[in-house]
Amino acid sequence: xxxxxxxxxxxxxxxxxxDNKTEGTKETATETTNNLSSNPDYQKGLxxxxxxxxxxxxxxxxxxxxxxxxxxxxxYSEKDITTLAQKVxxxxxxxxxxxxxxxxxxxxxxxxxxxxxxxxxxxx
Ligand code: HEC
Numbered sequence: 001x002x003x004x005x006x007x008x009x010x011x012x013x014x015x016x017x018x019d020n021k022t023e024g025t026k027e028t029a030t031e032t033t034n035n036l037s038s039n040p041d042y043q044k045g046l047x048x049x050x051x052x053x054x055x056x057x058x059x060x061x062x063x064x065x066x067x068x069x070x071x072x073x074x075x076y077s078e079k080d081i082t083t084l085a086q087k088v089x090x091x092x093x094x095x096x097x098x099x100x101x102x103x104x105x106x107x108x109x110x111x112x113x114x115x116x117x118x119x120x121x122x123x124x
Pocket of ligand 1: 049053055057058065066087088092094096097098099100102119
């Protein structure tokens with residue numbers, strides 16, 4: 001009788017652990033998605049990018065004329081925001097291949113930085 005009790009206690013402990021783990025993972029995944037789309041840096045940057053010509057050459061996950069934004073995000077960090085914003089304004093070449101990025105001289109530095117902040121949030 002005692003043996004049964006111990007075995008069933010052990011079993012329920014194992015089942016309980018398994019449950020917790022699945023739920024934990026699910027919650028984290030949902031939180032990340034929610035945080036990202038409700039993040040003001042994400043929203044403002046995405047809006048600016050949508051208003052400009054960026055999406056004719058860049059997509060989030062696919063390389064077009066320019067590198068995928070996710071790849072850009074994985075290569076750089078916060079400290080590169082100013083430099084990358086300058087690249088968008090002045091144009092760039094030679095980092096991702098031979099094709100140059102056209103300059104965007106009409107963009108304000110602050111707006112370009114806002115776009116970079118959005119791109120960096122795509123880091124995986
Ligand atoms: C005509 C196509 C084109 C357009 C439009 C364009 N890009 Fe690019 N972009 C490129 C190419 C090509 C590269 C890779 C340049 C290189 O290899 O240095 C690039 C690179 C980048 C990089 C990485 C720079 C680096 O040095 O690693 C960022 C960030 C970027 N683009 C953001 C933007 C933003 C924001 C816009 C809109 C304002 C934009 N791009 C519009 C083609 C484009």
